[in-house]
Amino acid sequence: MISRISALAAALMLSAAGTAFGQTIYPLDRAEILAGSQFDFKVEFPPVQDASAVSVTINGQDAKSVLTQPADFLPSEDGERSALWIRGATLAKPGKYVVEATVRGAEPVRVTWEVFATPARKAKNVILFIGDGMSVAHRTAARILSKGLKEGRYGGELAIDDMPYMALVSTSGTDSVVTDSANSMSAYTTGHKSCVNALGVYCAHNKNTLDHPKVETIAELVKRRSDMAVGVVTNTEIEDATPAGMVSHTRRRADYNDIVGMFYQVQPDVIMGGGSPNFLPKSTPGSKRTDDKDFLKQFQDAGYSFVTSNTELKAAVQPGHTAKKLLGLFNTGNMDGALDRRLLKKGSVDKFPDQPDLTDQVGAALDILSKRDKGFVLMVESGHIDKYSHVLDWERAIFDTIMLDNAVKLAKDFAAKKNDTLVIVVADHAHPVSIVGTYDDDRKGDTARDKLGVYDEAKFPNYPPADAEGYPTSVEVSRRLAFVFGAFPDHCDTIRPHTEGPNVPAVKGDDGKYIANEKNCSGPQAVRRTGNLPTNQPQDVHAADDVVLTAIGPGAEQFHGRIDNTRVFRYMANALGLAKP
Amino acid sequence: MITFRESSIGRRPLVLGAATLLVAALISPVRSARGEEALTFDGLYKSFGVRGLEFSDRLLSLKDSIVSMKGYMAPPLKAESHFFVLTREPMALCPFCQSDAEWPLDIVVIYLDGTAPLVSAGDPITVHGRLQVGSWTDPETGFVSQVRIVDAAFRRS
Incomplete structure (x- = not known):
């Protein structure tokens, strides 16, 4: 078998050599590169080539003279290919760049880049809100539950809707029509597209996940080129893809321990979320590290105030405080969502009863960052809109959409004081979700289908009015939204909220295929749904649908029509004038 | 440092007389019929922050004792293995296989006496074996664990 594979590989290599097919140039074709930003330039030549056989030019000149950094030619990288690297390259002059990679005697492979300048700085600060996985149905359901819907009219506006500029954002990555939170966030923070599971890199063929061609993140840029401050705030683990996208360079988003090191290297001034085990040395029970590094100590030695609860957070930013850098880790895993913290008290609320709300986190972050006179870039994620949608637990997802809305309101109030802050609210990708009617316990019949009212029979749901913070005081009502998922594993649908704890729709069966979690199969109208996803998928998947972006403040006028996700980076860079030295 | 290989060498055969079983059942309500101390996920840690x-005092006092524990087999990497992770609740995702899946903190790593076929992650199992406590890095996988049951066998419960 091995010899057959080798023979096949040799044949493929010969054919590649014969046609010179297969060089790959990173950054890829049609890359948009901020003038002065750093990137790793790489050309791969499969199969192994002699250095004298290859040439790489940029606008007809030798690549290393244009990129002004030393070139490194690896004759046999990973034993599979030759590679030319120019690490930490920059291009200062805006314009079109044509890159050609040639193997002797064959047609060159060619890509074109656009290097862009930025206009004069318009915004002092940028606040980028990510509603992870937030799709149109999440937004609509949050508006219904938070503002009420009577005779077809809402009782008010969500802060995320009430913005003067709006765009549709396309999210596909370099490898697939459907993206994940790593490469989609990477597009927002670097302006370069990447592939599923990758952060801050182009996906080359390197075996080492940490050695793919890197592109600079907005956090690194403003730290390197200005005295601006940076904040990274989430309610997921801080190492999760979206927050990690601010600082990380890895082909594999699961490199959590390395990602903590990358946070330490970039040193955002405010870091808040869950996920403390990857900060603890492996000798500490509860650690998830594989080494003895103690990052809680390292961050505190670097001047960070360290807080672990809402009480400690409030104390750290009380009037007259002097905290300039703050590390807040409030849970060992993901922080609990708003529905569990406020109403149901499930998840890990019993273990971590004093976790801050996203609004507490954003308030504290703004307090610290706004004291920096050169401005700041703050990224805030409401991360469980996605995670709860994956597990078909829509009520939890909607409570965290409302929480995002409250946090955005806080930021808009902050921004309104001086009109010097660009506030952007966007999802990183969609889920296949829709509202198709209501499940009404008072409808005749016993089955879930009997209870589903559609069109005029749906009427309106009967959630109680929202409290002062915009949350309905109960989700256990007799006429509930029928919020449906378009892609799912085998599972039992209870047509009711999961009051016993976050939903687990499917579990792995004896044969390795995912099957319905029987815990959900015994309720009054519980119905078995045969999955429509491959059986190796345990939960709902992302959708390639465009997502909605809304924006307010200086620079917000750039957002309109349909844009690629990389343009979010570009327009933030424009607003901050980041191409200026 | 505790190492699995050293502990393996010191493995004791589980042979208990009927009298021992009877005494064990009388003196401890958490002692199972086979003379093992029954561990629970709730009893592993006294604080969680x-x-x-x-670690709980009881867990530490049972170091190197024969214990039994109920839980769920997390989806393993391979269909047959001598190594798997025991979790409190069924794991929907396989953190070995999915890059965005995460292990809960209170897992127990099981080293079996031989390889065994996978059971469904939805079925509860009971594991028997010798308790190890303390940080240990699996040399093959790099997986770090705090609580392990070694020389173990399991059955569906």
């Missing part, structure tokens, strides 16, 4: 966890 951002700065780390603290």
